[in-house]
Amino acid sequence: MTTKKTTTPALDYPQQLSPIVHAWILTTILDLGGHREFIHKDFFSDDQLATAIGLDKWLNCKPPLNRADILKTLRDQQQKLLNDPATFATPYNLDLTHNLDNLKALIHLSDVECALLEFTLITYNEPLLNNALDQLGAISSDQLNRILAFLLQKTPQEIQAALSSNGALARTGLMRVHHGPSLFFRGKIDLLSRNFIEAMFSHETTPYNILKDVVSKSKPTDLSLDNFGYLKTELNILVPYLQHALDHNQKGVNILIYGEPGTGKTELARTLVEHFQVAAYEVVSESIHGEGVEKGEQRLYAYLAAQNFFCNQKSLIIFDEIEDVFFDAGADGLPNFSKAWFNHILETNQIPTIWICNDTYDIDPAIIRRFDFTFHLASPPKSERKAMLESALKGKLSPNTLNTLALSKALVPAIIDRTAKVLNTIYDDVAENFDEAATTIINGTLKAQGNPEIRVAKIGGLSDIYNPAFTNTDSNLALLAERLKVFNEARICLYGASGTGKSAFAHYLADYLNKPLLIKKVSDLMDKYVGETEKQIAEAFYEATTTGAILLMDEVDSFLRDRRSAQQNYEITMVNEMLTQMEEFSGIFIATTNLMDHLDQAMLRRFDFKVKFDYLKADQAWLLFNEQCRYLGFQSVDMNLEAEFKKMTRLTPGDFAISARQAKLGVITTPEEIVTQLVKENTLKESKGTTIGFVQNK
CATH class of the missing domain: 1.10.8 (Helicase, Ruva Protein; domain 3)
Known part of the structure; x- marks a missing residue:
């Protein structure tokens, strides 16, 4: 910190105190009643202060102290100071005066507000002045106004107006009064930050330097909006809206992004900043001194300061970890300040702001409604x-x-x-x-x-080389996937023998559409208690809706049988619940079954697509075999092996998955051994006379 104390003509007072500080100390002790606490019968309450104001000869004298002599000495000092024009005319610190003038012009401070800010800054720079003010004891807000008015030669009404929540000092977050219980002077008034105090006494400071321990310049990022292509819908709204706000200096523009830690919320905000090529600032959660900015309230005041300091340039503000502001909130949803005040901040901010949090649990719904655009940033697909x-x-x-x-x-x-x-x-x-x-x-x-x-796994399985071409269906799966990319809503029933690729297609579709896949098996849905299965079905559809997932229910024939053959009432209510949920669901629902003819007829009518999965054709099996050999690292394949595939009529992709797992274990090491295994699987199914369950068209 750079300070410049002005030299003044020699007077009969201690030179370690500047004239104006000395005058304020004496006024506090003599005129505001500080002497009652400062001068006791046998001692001074503060020996350091006594020495500084020329009372050291009484420190070692025999008690009791002569109060009258002490007060007369102090009065004589005070009179000399008051009679000297230089006492109040000479700047306390030239850098402080210069910085206050710049600040006054930047945020339009009044003369009274400047005087208040200067005095408070000096109390932080002059411990003895603060010690003198402590002699007044705990003071109320009304007493604070009268004390400051007397010291600064203003009226209490002027001081009250300057310190009000509507005043520039409070609106900019630079200085605020703690209303409520009586406190010592330092406890009644807060300044923005420690760095703010240091910067105001520094030579040629800048608005950014004043705020740099509570507001930092946004960090650069190597990303572009192309890295967030999965947020196309959100960005198609967000980018033009922010661009319009920047171009037209629109007030009250606020975006809320929330999601689990690590999902890229802050990086998205920084990427937006770089996209617009504007100045950007972040409200920090840790100061330049390495200390946590503990109070969410303090961060909010730093935000207010940034809004006022940088509003004359095209810029954005990022406020991360806004949970701090709402942590331990009271009934109004905010600590130490009103919900109405925070709403006012959201309605009047001049610089568009991106607010970020992990969840919105602690934020009052009435406040959430004030954000222009709120969206959840989940883990990327x-x-x-x-x-x-x-x-x-x-x-x-x-x-x-x-x-x-x-x-x-x-x-x-x-x-x-x-x-x-x-x-x-x-x-x-x-x-x-x-x-x-x-x-x-x-x-x-x-x-x-x-x-x-x-x-x-050290060696991959069939899912790593999945291709719709390796399934034998009565529908064009590639075309179906392409159309779902556009319409994003369908109810699909996949039926056929085990291993034919029904569930694998659901996984492929989720990957193709960049959607999560929510899988519900029979064990996930069936419950022994009455009504619980219906509840589990409803919750499955709700979860798929809220997460934007494709919902896959495997082997639905196990619990959604035709109601005409129902033996128990709960069998009917399960189907009824499924029908209701299917009707109301606006996403992609996939059901798989090995026994198509066991399903309820009304439910079958609800499916937009019923896709039959059959055994692989010979040419499909041969292509899949070659692809798997390549994937497993087998260098060459005997072309004569193709003849074996023309003999096998009941192969499924699931059979190839078995051979892949055996290769992983080292049981299979050559293409010929894969063929041998496939022949075994095919023969086993032929011997059992396996058939595919489906509804015959009449």
Whole structure:
């Protein structure tokens, strides 16, 4: 901190105090009644203060103290100071005076507000002045107004107006009064931050330097909006709206982004800033001194200051971790200040603001309604997680590990970034076991968060090479997937023998549409208590709606049989509940069954598509065989093996999955051994006379 004390003509008072500070101390002790606490019968309450104001000769004298002599000495000092024009005419500190003049012009402070701010800043810079004010004891807000009025030669009404919540000092967050219980002077008035005080005494400070421990310049990012392509719908609203706000200086523009930690909320906000190429500032949660900005209230005042300091330039403000503002909130939803006041902030801010939080639990719904656009940022879809992994780890992961890691919904961008930070630093040391190192780091974080660890198989299975061309259906699956990309709503029944690829298609569709897949098995839905199964069915559809997931119910024939053959009432109510939920559901619902003719007829009529999955044709089986051999790393395939596939009429993709798992275990090591295994599976089904259950068209 740079300070410049002005030299003044020699007077009969201690030179370590500037004239104006000395005068204020004496006024506080003599005229405001501080002497009652300061001068006791046998001692001074503050020896350091006594020495500073020339009373040191009484410190070692024999008690009792001569109060009259002491007061006369102080009065003589005071009179000399008051008679000297330089006492109040000479600036306390030239840098402070210069910075106050600039601040006055920037945020339009009145003369009274400037005087109040200057005095309060000096009390922080002059401990002895603050000690003198402490001699007044705990004071009320009304007493504070009268004390400041007397010291600054203003009226109490002027002081009250300048310190009101409508005044510039409060509106900018620079200075505020704690109304309520009586407190010592320092406890009644707060300034914005420690750095603000230091900056105001510094040479050639700037608005940013004044705020830099509570408001920082937004950090750059390497991302672009293309990295958030999965948010196309939201960005199609957000980008033009913010652009319009910036172009037209629109007031009261506020965006709320919420979601689980690590999903990329802050990076999205910073990417938006770079897209618009404007100045941007972030309300920090940790000061430049490495200290946490503990009070959400203090961060909110820092935000107000930024709004006023930077409103003359095109800019955006990012306010992250806004839970701080609402933590331990009272009935009004806010600590220490009113909900109405916060609503007013949201309605009048001049700089568009992006507010960020992990959840909205602590935020009053009435406040949420004040945000122009609120959206939930979930973990990116699998395709995006895969792209992030590939980019961050520079394509060094094997396809199998890359695909497996990308399946985890808990793998948020922040985990990927930190994993890349470690691995790219020590690549030469872990190059030979790069996949294992990546999985270890990621699983360490997931486990600590309470999420399932990711298990990466050394050799992939059938799902890694899934292609609709490797299924034998009576419908064009590729065309169906393409149309669902446009319409995003359908009720689909997939039926056929086990292993024909029904569930695999649901996984493929979810990946193709960049949607989560919500899988519900019979064990997830059936309950022994009356009414609970219906409840589980309803909750499954609700979960799919709220998460935007494709809902897959496997083997629905197990509990949704034709009501005409129902033996118990609950069998009827289960089907009725399913019919109701299917009618109301506006997403993609997929049901699979091995026994089509067992399903309730009314439910069958509700399906938009009924797709039959049959055994693989010979040419499909041969193509799938070659693809799997390539994936398993077998170098060459004997073309004479194709003849074997023309003999097998009951092969399914599931049979190939079995051979893949056996290859993983090392039981199968050649293409010929795969064929041998497939022949066994085919023969077993032929011997049992397996048929496919479906409804015959009449």
